[in-house]
Amino acid sequence: MSAAWRDHGATIVAALIVLPVGGVVAYLLLVGRLGRRRAAAVVGLVAGTVPFLVMLFTPQPAPRSLALRPLRDVPSWFDGSWLTAAEQVGGNLLALAAVGAFLPVLWRPVATLPRIVLLAAVASAGIEAAQWVADVGRVSSVDDVLVNTLGAALAALATRPWWTDRKRDHETALISVA
Numbered sequence: 001m002s003a004a005w006r007d008h009g010a011t012i013v014a015a016l017i018v019l020p021v022g023g024v025v026a027y028l029l030l031v032g033r034l035g036r037r038r039a040a041a042v043v044g045l046v047a048g049t050v051p052f053l054v055m056l057f058t059p060q061p062a063p064r065s066l067a068l069r070p071l072r073d074v075p076s077w078f079d080g081s082w083l084t085a086a087e088q089v090g091g092n093l094l095a096l097a098a099v100g101a102f103l104p105v106l107w108r109p110v111a112t113l114p115r116i117v118l119l120a121a122v123a124s125a126g127i128e129a130a131q132w133v134a135d136v137g138r139v140s141s142v143d144d145v146l147v148n149t150l151g152a153a154l155a156a157l158a159t160r161p162w163w164t165d166r167k168r169d170h171e172t173a174l175i176s177v178a
Contacts, residue, residue: 048098
């Protein structure tokens with residue numbers, strides 16, 4: 001975690017201190033209006049996305065670069081230490097994982113795996129393009145888009161029972177009202 005801690009230590013510490021307290025407060029404020037599941041999803045989406053966005057747009061002392069050939073950067077992630085590989089793979093898998101995990105709970109139109117994958121791919125491509133335009137000293141890479149999208153898809157699959165249960169909850173509520 002040397003590079004992650006060096007470059008983003010303040011963001012990591014702030015996230016570890018602020019997000020749990022802010023998450024509880026936000027949950028308590030939202031649970032009455034949205035219900036427990038949706039309130040937890042809002043908190044998870046924000047808490048799981050904002051720190052990564054801050055890290056992704058923190059300027060680095062490097063020139064920006066562009067890598068448009070798929071699967072060319074991934075092998076370079078493993079050229080250094082295993083910590084560097086873990087940071088690259090783990091960070092890219094987690095960058096949009098909260099989107100895949102929680103957005104289907106909040107927004108019914110994306111509650112299918114293909115739509116989540118499409119949304120994650122578009123969001124990741126947008127992030128990479130914005131990094132390039134903002135010239136924050138990062139590599140804007142197709143591989144980042146692929147791995148970010150994979151992370152969102154895996155998180156969606158892991159939480160699918162949670163967001164698909166909404167349909168049963170809704171149907172149960174309709175039956176009990178009738």
